[in-house]
Amino acid sequence: MKRLRTVLFLFLSVYTAVSQATSFTADAVQIRGENTSHAKMYWLDGNVRFEYKEDGVPMAQIFDNKNNKIIWLDMKNKYFLEKEMPEDERVIADSKENKTSDPCKQFVNAECVFLKKTKMNGRDSEKWLITLNSNGQDFHVFQWIDTKYKNILRQENSDGTGLSVSIKDNQEVNGRKVRKLIMIAFSRTGEQIQGTQWYDNELDIVVKQEYQSDVVDELRNIEVGKVDKELFTVPKDYALYDDSSVRTAQQKKTDVILDKP
Numbered sequence: 001m002k003r004l005r006t007v008l009f010l011f012l013s014v015y016t017a018v019s020q021a022t023s024f025t026a027d028a029v030q031i032r033g034e035n036t037s038h039a040k041m042y043w044l045d046g047n048v049r050f051e052y053k054e055d056g057v058p059m060a061q062i063f064d065n066k067n068n069k070i071i072w073l074d075m076k077n078k079y080f081l082e083k084e085m086p087e088d089e090r091v092i093a094d095s096k097e098n099k100t101s102d103p104c105k106q107f108v109n110a111e112c113v114f115l116k117k118t119k120m121n122g123r124d125s126e127k128w129l130i131t132l133n134s135n136g137q138d139f140h141v142f143q144w145i146d147t148k149y150k151n152i153l154r155q156e157n158s159d160g161t162g163l164s165v166s167i168k169d170n171q172e173v174n175g176r177k178v179r180k181l182i183m184i185a186f187s188r189t190g191e192q193i194q195g196t197q198w199y200d201n202e203l204d205i206v207v208k209q210e211y212q213s214d215v216v217d218e219l220r221n222i223e224v225g226k227v228d229k230e231l232f233t234v235p236k237d238y239a240l241y242d243d244s245s246v247r248t249a250q251q252k253k254t255d256v257i258l259d260k261p
Contacts, residue, residue: 022203023227031216041219044227051075062232071234072241079241080234103128103143103152120144120153121166151181151199160188173208174220177201 023044030037039052048063060073063085071082104112107130115127124147132139140158145151146167155163168180178198185193198208200222208218 024224026219026222080238
């Protein structure tokens with residue numbers, strides 16, 4: 001099998017995503033300086049499939065959140081490879097109506113305490129204290145969660161780092177109604193890095209994000225509609241990839257060629 005490139009776009013991994021349970025297709029575009037990558041994306045109830053070409057070979061990468069697996073498919077040679085999905089890459093499929101401000105959905109084995117309702121960056125918010133355990137030591141995080149959208153408005157970590165977010169409503173990207181989030185991450189020494197995300201109001205996921213001037217992830221040509229659930233499974237005629245099976249198959253092809261008169 002060809003070298004397996006991870007096609008996980010940043011809009012799936014900034015936080016543990018909480019997505020509306022729906023289905024759609026889109027063209028996924030990733031820009032890194034002068035390099036641009038393209039993939040076809042399929043989304044069904046939090047499960048995601050990317051189709052792309054690597055060195056001319058059609059490939060697919062599947063994020064199966066129901067079974068907590070990442071699957072790679074070599075669609076030319078009909079091989080597959082899978083591994084367990086890390087906790088921080090899992091997507092929680094939920095409706096917008098059931099979406100809550102509870103920040104513990106973002107962290108594993110955390111303790112969360114609601115402190116109060118307040119204002120942050122000009123918006124109604126809820127303030128939470130999150131306690132994480134790292135190597136036997138408590139690590140405290142304060143978060144202010146937007147009351148309307150449940151996005152983080154501010155985060156302050158006990159090590160002096162943090163994040164501040166401003167939200168602009170009534171925006172539009174590629175013909176879709178979105179809200180724009182301008183995020184500033186800061187270090188304990190005062191250094192800052194800015195990024196921008198655009199959340200689709202209907203799908204409630206990030207459909208574009210930009211860091212610096214030449215790092216962009218974007219979903220274009222979004223079409224909401226039925227997506228076949230079979231796209232998120234391994235076809236029955238695919239074999240588990242391993243080096244020995246590939247060498248055997250290649251040797252058989254060579255033997256056939258050599259045996260020809």
